[in-house]
Amino acid sequence: MAANAVTHGRVPGRDFELRLTLDAVGLLRIEVTDARAERRLPAPPPLAPPAESEAGRGLLLVEALADTWGVTGRQVGKTVWATLRP
Incomplete structure (x- = not known):
């Protein structure tokens, strides 16, 4: 997910969180x-x-490994999240 943010969500002068x-x-x-x-x-x-x-399999891996995941819009940008149980 972090690699996707760096590759596809980068805006010059701004980082990802x-x-x-x-x-x-x-x-x-x-x-x-x-x-x-x-x-x-x-x-x-x-x-x-x-x-x-x-390329293009990152979210497929998230789908396979996470219990749930999704995308939440923000005023500036978006948040991709996933939950995992032990």
Whole structure:
């Protein structure tokens, strides 16, 4: 998710934010926020890239590994988040 933010969500002069939280029952939440508002992600599930493509599988991995994930719009940019149970 962080690699996607750097590759696709970068705006010169602005960074991305990575936030990790662990709740009392062990649920890990990962959030990656970027500043690129015009590049919206589709709602889950992500589309598979062509078989010969060397890129485009990041969100497929998130879909496969996370319990839940999604995209939340912000006034500037967006946040991609995922939750994982131990």
